[in-house]
Amino acid sequence: MHRKMATTIIFALACAGTVVFALVKPQIRVKGYELSVFYVPALLGALILVFSGLLDWSAAVNGLTADTDINPLKILALFLSMTLLSVFLDETGFFRYLASLAVRKCGGSQVRLFIIFYCMVSALTVFTSNDVVILTFTPFICYFSKNARVDPVPYLVSEFVAANTASMLLIIGNPTNIYLGTMAGIDFFPYVKVMALPAVCATVTAFAVLLALFYKRLKAPVSAAPENVVIEQKTLLVFGLAVLSVCTLALAVSGFIDVPMWLISVAGLLTLLIGVFLISLLKCRRPGELLRTFRRGPWEVVPLVISMFILVLALEASGATAVIAGLLNSGNTLFTYGIASALAANLINNIPMSVLFSSLLMGGGDDLPAVYASVIGSNIGAYITPIGALAGVMWLGILRNQGINFGFAKFVAYGACVAVPALLAALAGLLAAGP
Numbered sequence: 001m002h003r004k005m006a007t008t009i010i011f012a013l014a015c016a017g018t019v020v021f022a023l024v025k026p027q028i029r030v031k032g033y034e035l036s037v038f039y040v041p042a043l044l045g046a047l048i049l050v051f052s053g054l055l056d057w058s059a060a061v062n063g064l065t066a067d068t069d070i071n072p073l074k075i076l077a078l079f080l081s082m083t084l085l086s087v088f089l090d091e092t093g094f095f096r097y098l099a100s101l102a103v104r105k106c107g108g109s110q111v112r113l114f115i116i117f118y119c120m121v122s123a124l125t126v127f128t129s130n131d132v133v134i135l136t137f138t139p140f141i142c143y144f145s146k147n148a149r150v151d152p153v154p155y156l157v158s159e160f161v162a163a164n165t166a167s168m169l170l171i172i173g174n175p176t177n178i179y180l181g182t183m184a185g186i187d188f189f190p191y192v193k194v195m196a197l198p199a200v201c202a203t204v205t206a207f208a209v210l211l212a213l214f215y216k217r218l219k220a221p222v223s224a225a226p227e228n229v230v231i232e233q234k235t236l237l238v239f240g241l242a243v244l245s246v247c248t249l250a251l252a253v254s255g256f257i258d259v260p261m262w263l264i265s266v267a268g269l270l271t272l273l274i275g276v277f278l279i280s281l282l283k284c285r286r287p288g289e290l291l292r293t294f295r296r297g298p299w300e301v302v303p304l305v306i307s308m309f310i311l312v313l314a315l316e317a318s319g320a321t322a323v324i325a326g327l328l329n330s331g332n333t334l335f336t337y338g339i340a341s342a343l344a345a346n347l348i349n350n351i352p353m354s355v356l357f358s359s360l361l362m363g364g365g366d367d368l369p370a371v372y373a374s375v376i377g378s379n380i381g382a383y384i385t386p387i388g389a390l391a392g393v394m395w396l397g398i399l400r401n402q403g404i405n406f407g408f409a410k411f412v413a414y415g416a417c418v419a420v421p422a423l424l425a426a427l428a429g430l431l432a433a434g435p
Helices: 002-024 040-051 057-065 072-091 094-105 110-127 130-148 153-166 175-183 188-218 234-252 261-282 288-295 301-318 320-328 333-348 350-363 368-383 390-401 408-433
Strands: 027-030 033-036
Touching: 002 040, 002 301, 002 320, 002 333, 002 390, 040 057, 040 301, 057 072, 057 301, 072 094, 072 130, 072 175, 072 234, 072 261, 072 288, 072 301, 094 110, 094 130, 094 234, 110 130, 110 153, 110 188, 130 153, 130 390, 153 188, 153 368, 153 390, 153 408, 175 301, 175 350, 175 368, 188 234, 188 368, 188 408, 234 261, 261 288, 301 320, 301 350, 320 333, 320 350, 333 350, 333 368, 333 408, 350 368, 368 390, 368 408, 390 408
Parallel strands: none
Antiparallel strands: 027 033
């Protein structure tokens, strides 16, 4: 009992500290670069558990090096590789070009622009990365809104909601999908087969709520001229799109060819590296896009995921996760896990939540509806509060830098209003899909 209580307290303090650090965003400067250190409380918690003997050192090492699908190093390799492929496309100007194209095609109508942006962000998120799309489109929306003298809030909210709703469609759309899906041994195509209906239900429901919320504010015409974005390195863009497309197709058939998804994604990233270096060498130019891509990589996720994995291992060893799993498994697991995961994401952030829930789900047996419901909660929970996902904290930071007043309370007011019907619609879709 003492071990269980001590482990639970350390876990709770580590999670609470991580959330506080994510909101405060402390940074350290190394050779002119600012590095985020929000993961430090989780890292300290993991070290305390190991060095205090609450978690055996060999158990931690075995967990990190085990030849299983839920090995966090393999999951990180898959997530980072796909994210870096998306960031590279952004460095070529691809996302900015699409945003300017949307403004050009709207014909001066804000309603039409709103629809185009929502569909574009949703589509891009499916095949790239929700965080990359959010962090790329947000500055553009801020700039465009000031230039056109239109209210940026409808576009900012819809962008954030679209990215965190459509991201549930593919297993590579969100690191939480990867972690939970891989834990359950779900391959790319079987995942899509089940999640297609819930993703469509949630995306359509969220759009209907957003349009109802903002329709009156979208009646003023767009007066700004579209930005003329020129792709300077078209060869690199075409090559990057080709690598991402082939990589996504290979991931789709990974279950049939018996090749792990993490290995396919890493091979895709290596192909990009070699190809870009060769193209740059032939053109006698520095591969600046590639260097900036790696500088923008979400490297802080690595210590966070590994630390949370160790914290959850300790919870599991102490018997605490069995108690929590018993509570969640007492009712209809599809709804209990779906709602609980969305709420838990806003207590400890959705990445730590996915690590914790992977342990809870493993203890609950082969319950695929609960796994898919947890994936849904981890995605939609990201826009209930800014704590729900790291992108939410970074998103608010961008708005502050742009001089846009959008605080915590406003985020919750809009986010919860959309999240509740979207979550219920997605869970209803999952129930109908019948995994």
